[in-house]
Each structure stands twice: as structure tokens, then as C-alpha cells.
Amino acid sequence: MGSKKIIKMVMALFIILIIAAPGFSQKLKIAYVHSQKILSDFKEAIDVQRKIDEIDRQFQAEGREMQERLRLLQDQYESQALLLSDAKKKEKEQEIQNLILKLQQFQQEKYNPQTGEIYKIQADLLQPVLDKINGIIKKIGEEENYDLILDTAAGNILHVSDQITDLTERILEELDKASVKK
Numbered sequence: 001m002g003s004k005k006i007i008k009m010v011m012a013l014f015i016i017l018i019i020a021a022p023g024f025s026q027k028l029k030i031a032y033v034h035s036q037k038i039l040s041d042f043k044e045a046i047d048v049q050r051k052i053d054e055i056d057r058q059f060q061a062e063g064r065e066m067q068e069r070l071r072l073l074q075d076q077y078e079s080q081a082l083l084l085s086d087a088k089k090k091e092k093e094q095e096i097q098n099l100i101l102k103l104q105q106f107q108q109e110k111y112n113p114q115t116g117e118i119y120k121i122q123a124d125l126l127q128p129v130l131d132k133i134n135g136i137i138k139k140i141g142e143e144e145n146y147d148l149i150l151d152t153a154a155g156n157i158l159h160v161s162d163q164i165t166d167l168t169e170r171i172l173e174e175l176d177k178a179s180v181k182k
Helices: 003-020 022-027 035-041 043-080 086-111 117-143 168-181
Strands: 030-033 148-151
Touching: 030 168, 035 043, 035 117, 035 168, 043 086, 043 117, 043 168, 086 117, 117 148, 117 168
Parallel strands: 030 148
Antiparallel strands: none
């Protein structure tokens, strides 16, 4: 079961608890964060995304170069097909087929959602940033005795009361303080 499904199930259980037990819900201290805003505003996350984007641009350039070689090879084959012997035609067709396979393999190696290199790089580079963000959220949660801190990006939260605290800016401030200390 994926982590998003688990998060959604936990959030659904808490919402049911809140609705089912009004006396209990009044004692809960709840807050929320906008993780997407944190990732888009936090300098370290922005820097990591730039690195990922640069690597992605390199992969895409490499892929476009292979596609261009394939196109040129196919054009060359089509323009010379009438003049080539059967053996030469088979040789050119095999060369084209090999390049097609190589291009497909490249795309799988780089962009397969389960095993693609770009996703592995993204996870490796982003994990320390996510750990830092989660550490700040946990610290604030413990220091200020929050029972529950929800992430609006992780679930289907359709409404948040004005009485529930948004910790997003506070998290960003703490992250900035931590970055300045380094």
C-alpha cells in the first residue's frame, strides 16, 4: 500500500473521530501546512529542483540527439533504398532497429517511473530537504503540543476552518533560520 493511501486513511480516520466525538475534537490541537508552498519557497528545495531540472535537460538533450540520429538514418535509408542491395538494405534496417531499441532502452533507464534514473536522482537529492522540513514540523508539533498536523497537498482537504492554524509560514521561517545558522 502506498504512503499516500496510508496518509489518506489516517486523515479519514481522524476526520471521522473529529466528527463522531465533538467533545474529543475540542481537545485536539490541529494545524496544517502547505507542503507544496514550502517546497516552492524554501531556497534549498529550489536549489535541488534546479539541479534536477539541469540533469533532466541533459537527459532530454541526449534523447533528442538519439532521435535526430534515428531520423537521419531513416531518411538516408529511404533515399537510398532503391540503390541498395538486399544485403545492404538488411544491414541498414538492422542498424535502424538497433538505434530504435537503444532509444527505447535509454527512455526506460532515464524515465521509467519505478526504476528511472531521474526519479532516483530526485529522491536522493530531495530526501535531505524533506527530512529537514519534516524535522521542523515535528519540532514545532512537539514544542507547541499539536495533536495533528495535516498536509494540504497529501490529502483531499476541502475546507479548513479559520480556527485551525496554518504553520506553513512558520515552517519556512524555521527552515530559513536553520539555513542561516549553517
